[in-house]
Amino acid sequence: MPRTYEPLATTTLTSVTQNLTFSSIPATYTDLVLVLSLRASTTASDAYFRYNNDSATNYSDTVLRGNGTTVSSVRDSNALGMDIGVTAVSTDISPFQTPTIINIMNYANTTTFKTALIRTSNSTAMVSAIAGLWRSTVAINTINIIHRGTGWDIGSTATLYGILKA
Amino acid sequence: MAIRSLKSGTFSRSGLVGNSVIMPGSYESIASSTLSSTTASVTFSSIPSTYSHLQIRISSRSSFAFASMFDSYLAFNGDNTYSGYKDHILYGNGASPTTVTASSYNLSYTTPGPTQTASVYNGVVIDILDYANTNKYKVAKFLGGADLNGSGNIVVGSILWPNTAAINQITLSCDGSFITGSSFALYGVN
Numbered sequence: 001m002p003r004t005y006e007p008l009a010t011t012t013l014t015s016v017t018q019n020l021t022f023s024s025i026p027a028t029y030t031d032l033v034l035v036l037s038l039r040a041s042t043t044a045s046d047a048y049f050r051y052n053n054d055s056a057t058n059y060s061d062t063v064l065r066g067n068g069t070t071v072s073s074v075r076d077s078n079a080l081g082m083d084i085g086v087t088a089v090s091t092d093i094s095p096f097q098t099p100t101i102i103n104i105m106n107y108a109n110t111t112t113f114k115t116a117l118i119r120t121s122n123s124t125a126m127v128s129a130i131a132g133l134w135r136s137t138v139a140i141n142t143i144n145i146i147h148r149g150t151g152w153d154i155g156s157t158a159t160l161y162g163i164l165k166a
Numbered sequence: 167m168a169i170r171s172l173k174s175g176t177f178s179r180s181g182l183v184g185n186s187v188i189m190p191g192s193y194e195s196i197a198s199s200t201l202s203s204t205t206a207s208v209t210f211s212s213i214p215s216t217y218s219h220l221q222i223r224i225s226s227r228s229s230f231a232f233a234s235m236f237d238s239y240l241a242f243n244g245d246n247t248y249s250g251y252k253d254h255i256l257y258g259n260g261a262s263p264t265t266v267t268a269s270s271y272n273l274s275y276t277t278p279g280p281t282q283t284a285s286v287y288n289g290v291v292i293d294i295l296d297y298a299n300t301n302k303y304k305v306a307k308f309l310g311g312a313d314l315n316g317s318g319n320i321v322v323g324s325i326l327w328p329n330t331a332a333i334n335q336i337t338l339s340c341d342g343s344f345i346t347g348s349s350f351a352l353y354g355v356n
Contacts, residue, residue: 004353005193030198030351031223060315064258064322073258077316103309105289106225111347115225115289115312117320129258131320133286133313163223165198165351 004164005033011158016041018151022160023142027108029162034143036100037157039088044149045125048081049102049132051114051140055080058135061118065128081146082132085120090153097156098122107140114140193221198351204229207339210352215298215332217354222336224290224310225349230279230342234259235319238273238340240292240306242333246271250328257311257321271327275319276310277340287348288312297333304333 006029009022025032040047050059057078064073065085076083087098100120107114118130134140145158194217199208213220222240230236239246251271257264259275266274278286290310297304304327311320327333338350 004195030349060313060318062258062260062311062313062318062320064256064263064320071256071263073260073263073320075260075313075316075318103223103289103291105223106287106349109347111285112225112287113283113285115287117289117291117309117311119309129309129320129322131289131311131313131318133315133318135285135315137285163193163351163353164195165223165349166195 006162008160008162013152013154013156016151016153018147020145020152020158021142025141025143027139029108030106030165031163032104032107033161033163034102034104035159035161036145037097038100039097039153039156040147040149041090041153042150043089043091045086045089046148047084047087048146048148049084050081050144050146051134052138052142053144054136059133061130061132063128063130065126067126082116083130084118084145085128085130086122086125088122088124092124095155096124104140110137110139112137192356194354196352196354198349200349201344201346204343204345206343207337208344208350209335209337211335213334213336215334217356218296219355220294220297221353221355222292223351223353224338225287226277227287227345227348228277228279228340228342229345230340231281232279233281234317235275235278235282235312236341237275238277238290238338240271240273240325241337242304242327242329243331243335244337245327245329246337252326252328253323255321255323257319259319260317271325273308273310274321274323276321278312278314279342282317283314286312286314294333300330300332302330303328
């Protein structure tokens with residue numbers, strides 16, 4: 001049986017970083033899994049992720065979320081990036097970070113748009129499940145995880161895995 | 167921002183520089199299928215009982231035309247009696263979160279068809295825990311769906327198969343058929 005679920009790269013931030021980027025991703029896997037543990041350096045939790053440094057409005061997402069009181073579903077269309085859910089912020093208990101797992105399906109194919117499945121568990125605010133879409137048939141070779149405020153705090157981590165099918 | 171190579175421990179500005187293949191050995195590819203023609207169902211058979219858990223990863227689209235995304239199905243060991251299963255689904259469509267349940271094995275509302283945005287295939291990740299244990303009923307949990315830039319669903323679900331038999335066969339199907347380019351991959355997890 002071929003073994004697969006290979007860690008490709010990882011980072012632990014040593015300075016506040018607004019755009020956490022994995023680049024030069026090879027096209028040799030079937031799916032990608034991105035495991036994030038994030039905390040914003042300010043009270044702003046707004047964040048999204050993009051591919052291939054594409055900053056046009058080619059993204060969209062559908063969100064299902066619950067905050068302990070209310071369950072809701074919202075959508076972003078023709079957006080600048082895909083929602084990753086509500087992350088930990090600077091006023092949260094420390095050293096709490098928010099775990100997020102992003103499954104990027106069939107990322108290297110050049111015939112279909114790219115679908116991602118995102119799960120974020122913020123124990124202090126809300127949990128969410130998200131379907132994201134990049135309307136491009138280009139193979140993904142770069143992932144940008146962007147904080148829309150000052151940046152991700154020191155100690156935030158990100159690890160990228162490649163999954164290969166038989 | 168420095169990215170650390172997981173193989174060499176060196177740092178660089180590029181995420182993949184210095185990272186050659188690493189084999190952790192706890193997640194193995196068992197079988198896969200990428201469709202070269204429209205196909206009604208995909209079956210993984212003779213699944214060995216040597217793993218702790220299974221994971222199925224799907225990227226698919228169906229030929230079934232409906233106003234919104236519709237269902238795919240997950241059946242174990244050829245049991246497609248439908249009434250033997252039990253599922254619970256929680257999904258969001260961008261407006262109204264909804265929960266449904268049925269005596270069935272539905273991956274509900276996860277699959278786009280010809281009525282939906284072209285070139286969009288869904289994603290579904292299914293985890294089947296303790297699949298070879300003969301002392302308990304079998305449970306699958308899944309996260310699936312697709313965004314269609316203005317419509318689409320995200321779905322969280324669980325399917326119970328009230329049977330203690332070890333799972334050795336899994337059949338995936340949908341309303342209509344899966345179209346060309348749909349892909350299905352089965353993994354064993356230890």
